[in-house]
Amino acid sequence: MKKLFIFFTTLVLTLSSVTFAMTPTYTNDAKFNRGVGNCCYYVDGSASGYANQISSAANNWEVTGYGWNPIYMTEVSSNYATHMDFYSATPATDSYLSNSTAGYTTFWNSNSTLVASKTNFPTYDYFYTEIIMNTNNSGSYDYRTAKHEMGHAFGLNHYENSYSIMFPSLAGMYVSTVQQCDHDTINYLYN
Numbered sequence: 001m002k003k004l005f006i007f008f009t010t011l012v013l014t015l016s017s018v019t020f021a022m023t024p025t026y027t028n029d030a031k032f033n034r035g036v037g038n039c040c041y042y043v044d045g046s047a048s049g050y051a052n053q054i055s056s057a058a059n060n061w062e063v064t065g066y067g068w069n070p071i072y073m074t075e076v077s078s079n080y081a082t083h084m085d086f087y088s089a090t091p092a093t094d095s096y097l098s099n100s101t102a103g104y105t106t107f108w109n110s111n112s113t114l115v116a117s118k119t120n121f122p123t124y125d126y127f128y129t130e131i132i133m134n135t136n137n138s139g140s141y142d143y144r145t146a147k148h149e150m151g152h153a154f155g156l157n158h159y160e161n162s163y164s165i166m167f168p169s170l171a172g173m174y175v176s177t178v179q180q181c182d183h184d185t186i187n188y189l190y191n
């Protein structure tokens with residue numbers, strides 16, 4: 001019986017080391033280098049068709065239903081010193097979009113250079129982000145897309161958990177709002 005007990009203990013420890021309690025972060029916990037307590041965002045004219053989705057996403061990240069977090073969002077009318085700028089494009093005008101992409105997020109230093117190439121997530125802290133919505137993809141109008149891309153902007157990586165807003169595809173995502181696992185990562189990164 002003693003050997004059996006040891007076996008089960010080892011099994012549990014092994015499983016817990018691969019099971020995320022929170023949505024994963026990027027390498028080095030890369031995040032906004034000035035926090036999220038005064039998070040200003042700008043919606044370019046090209047993305048005006050997403051105004052409701054973006055304001056809904058901002059409200060959801062502020063008030064997740066899972067307790068306090070430090071996010072405070074303010075929409076502003078220019079992209080000067082903002083945290084997040086929203087644009088829209090099509091695969092014809094933006095080579096980083098494909099027909100199957102609903103949107104993507106890029107990460108920038110304060111001197112307007114990219115922190116990481118547009119096809120990669122950041123590995124160190126960043127000053128602002130740009131979010132591009134694909135107007136040719138109906139999934140980009142899904143209210144979850146703006147919430148998901150905003151999660152990337154905050155520093156949340158993809159999570160292979162259908163009950164996270166950071167699940168990599170809309171098709172397999174079973175939720176429509178920010179979840180406890182997503183909320184907890186905000187507090188882990190910014191508190």
Ligand SMILES: [Zn+2]
Nearest residue numbers: 148152158168
């Ligand atoms: Zn994503």
